[in-house]
Amino acid sequence: MILKVIGLLVCLLGWLIAVSSVEVSGVYAQLVVALAGFIVAGVGALVIVNRAHLQDAIWKS
Amino acid sequence: MMVRINRARYRIVTLVFGLLAGAWVVTSSIALAQAPTEAAPAPAAAAAPAAPPVPITTADIKGLSGPAAADLAKGDPGGTSTGTVGDIPVSDTKAGLTLADVVNTVGQNRIAANFIWTLVTGYLVMFMQAGFAAVETGLCRAKNANHTFMMNFMVYGWGLFAYWVMGFALQQGGSAGNTNLGGLNSLNSEFTLNFLGGKPWGLFGQRGFFLSGATYDVGVAVMFLFQMVFMDTAATIVTGAAAERWKFAAFSISSVTLAAITYPLYANWAWGGGWTSQLGANYGLGHGYCDFAGSGVVHAVGGISALAVSMIIGPRIGKYSRDGRPHPMPGHDMTMVLIGCFILAFGWFGFNPGSTLGASGNGNLRIGLIAVNTMLAGCTGSIASLLYMWIRFGKPDASMAGNGLLAGLVAITAPSGFVNTVGAAIIGFAAGMLVCFSVEFIERVIKVDDPVGAISVHGTCGLWGVISVGLFADGTSNYGGSWNNVDGSVKGLFYGDPSQLVAQLIGCATLMGIIFTLAYVLNWLVDVVVGQRVGAATELAGLDLPEMGALGYPEFQLVSAGLGRSLEVAND
Numbered sequence: 001m002i003l004k005v006i007g008l009l010v011c012l013l014g015w016l017i018a019v020s021s022v023e024v025s026g027v028y029a030q031l032v033v034a035l036a037g038f039i040v041a042g043v044g045a046l047v048i049v050n051r052a053h054l055q056d057a058i059w060k061s
Numbered sequence: 062m063m064v065r066i067n068r069a070r071y072r073i074v075t076l077v078f079g080l081l082a083g084a085w086v087v088t089s090s091i092a093l094a095q096a097p098t099e100a101a102p103a104p105a106a107a108a109a110p111a112a113p114p115v116p117i118t119t120a121d122i123k124g125l126s127g128p129a130a131a132d133l134a135k136g137d138p139g140g141t142s143t144g145t146v147g148d149i150p151v152s153d154t155k156a157g158l159t160l161a162d163v164v165n166t167v168g169q170n171r172i173a174a175n176f177i178w179t180l181v182t183g184y185l186v187m188f189m190q191a192g193f194a195a196v197e198t199g200l201c202r203a204k205n206a207n208h209t210f211m212m213n214f215m216v217y218g219w220g221l222f223a224y225w226v227m228g229f230a231l232q233q234g235g236s237a238g239n240t241n242l243g244g245l246n247s248l249n250s251e252f253t254l255n256f257l258g259g260k261p262w263g264l265f266g267q268r269g270f271f272l273s274g275a276t277y278d279v280g281v282a283v284m285f286l287f288q289m290v291f292m293d294t295a296a297t298i299v300t301g302a303a304a305e306r307w308k309f310a311a312f313s314i315s316s317v318t319l320a321a322i323t324y325p326l327y328a329n330w331a332w333g334g335g336w337t338s339q340l341g342a343n344y345g346l347g348h349g350y351c352d353f354a355g356s357g358v359v360h361a362v363g364g365i366s367a368l369a370v371s372m373i374i375g376p377r378i379g380k381y382s383r384d385g386r387p388h389p390m391p392g393h394d395m396t397m398v399l400i401g402c403f404i405l406a407f408g409w410f411g412f413n414p415g416s417t418l419g420a421s422g423n424g425n426l427r428i429g430l431i432a433v434n435t436m437l438a439g440c441t442g443s444i445a446s447l448l449y450m451w452i453r454f455g456k457p458d459a460s461m462a463g464n465g466l467l468a469g470l471v472a473i474t475a476p477s478g479f480v481n482t483v484g485a486a487i488i489g490f491a492a493g494m495l496v497c498f499s500v501e502f503i504e505r506v507i508k509v510d511d512p513v514g515a516i517s518v519h520g521t522c523g524l525w526g527v528i529s530v531g532l533f534a535d536g537t538s539n540y541g542g543s544w545n546n547v548d549g550s551v552k553g554l555f556y557g558d559p560s561q562l563v564a565q566l567i568g569c570a571t572l573m574g575i576i577f578t579l580a581y582v583l584n585w586l587v588d589v590v591v592g593q594r595v596g597a598a599t600e601l602a603g604l605d606l607p608e609m610g611a612l613g614y615p616e617f618q619l620v621s622a623g624l625g626r627s628l629e630v631a632n633d
Contacts, residue, residue, distance in 0.1 A: 008578045015574025018567050022257055022344040027559045030346075034566035041573035045368065049581070050507050053372045057508070059381035 007048030014041025175419030182415025189408030195401025200392035204603025206613025232325035234266020241419030247275035262336035298363030301513035347561030356475030356526025364520025376510030438489030442469020445493025468496035531562030
């Protein structure tokens, strides 16, 4: 459960990072920050939250 | 049975195929961006100044009349006497025909053309529900046919009801100003908060609940119908990913939450004047988040919600062995799948071109180009998937060819109004490749069971569609001189505006960060209250009888290949 919550928080963190790109100067720096935020959000969902579910997957029982 | 070719040959062929495809993408993109413009014509010799225009007045049209009644009574087989000045409604029969009558008729005809266009294209999108139902049911096993089809059938009812109650209001309640449909001026309340730099961030609308009060309006009704069928597309995507083990009650509640909350919020932010659409006006990021017909708003929202539900619900029994190796579970009717794909492709002619919300004025004559872009992307998507599967496994796989078509259509949905045909072909081809990689990644690497590939087709390729706006938008579209309150035409990175890609990436991060979290939390609550998944015995027996009370194919005895005997009904 805790891992799932952490994963969701990482998702939200990724969104915050991406949105913070509006405050960065230089369009290519903005691109990097926005992309980083997207990737962090993806890691939260596909890695952390998913790993929490895989820990007690039905095929492991 | 798929035939594996020699590994070395596979690697070489895949490498060559990938390099050729990549080279085509890069060179085509460079060619697109550097296309020589025609030399400006030499200035003409100075001409005499034109006479100032003389305004026409009612006096100019006095005395005009249509055909005589006696002539009309003879019939009009050639159509030359039908549709004349005699058909213009006169507001004051004593005063007779006035200029105001003529001008009002012009205005009403323009709005009528736009109403008809939006409604008819909306009807096409509604028919896509049949396509989704056929694709999903065909890709599932026969013992779940009734249940799978019913989910796609009832998502229309549940979704429409929830959207009428509150979803439309949250999405469009603050979107007044659409000149294609008469202004929609009663949708004039958007909840905003000031954020980053003190800029107003629109979060959700506050007008249009139950389409009552001032929103009981002819234009609002047209907008409601069109937006509702888009919402329903997003809702139905989830049913495919969770098929074969989703409780019908849980599906019903989950669909209501998506229609009432999840979808309308993101759609407000993108289409209802909300914060992502204003990233350009507020922060100089291109034209803000641009999503012409919904790669992000519809498909990625649906695909990412499907990802959340699939994680919560878990894989089907037998999908993975104890060491995590996946096993194929083929669908029962490939002909149904492919005809479903054709129905979807047909309906997509409503999805993308219809998103102009009109056929008259404001650059709407681009509808033909949008339709061609749509066709092309679907075509190259199916070709890419077909070739990938053929080279890799030695056979042209029908289900992936169908998914490749859908992947191309999903990916072109956002950029369809902003790109040229070469861009559309590239976007579709890339989507066709991407969906193949994504299906394997989701099944084998992150081990999420998705019976129909909905997460890959709609989630992955939806995100690609959003990103491709920021790459391939060519700056030639002109929808009334501006988009999202920023003057000029939408341009992507390859055409000189990298800031547009920033806005698109923020949209993608919002999908993965906010929408995934929201969908996950809402569906976790559904799991706590009613339980998302059916019991093991029900799943093994097939959901048709235990959940729906009737088999999809009652005259056929269904035999499980694994059990080697007839399936028995379980009650739990």
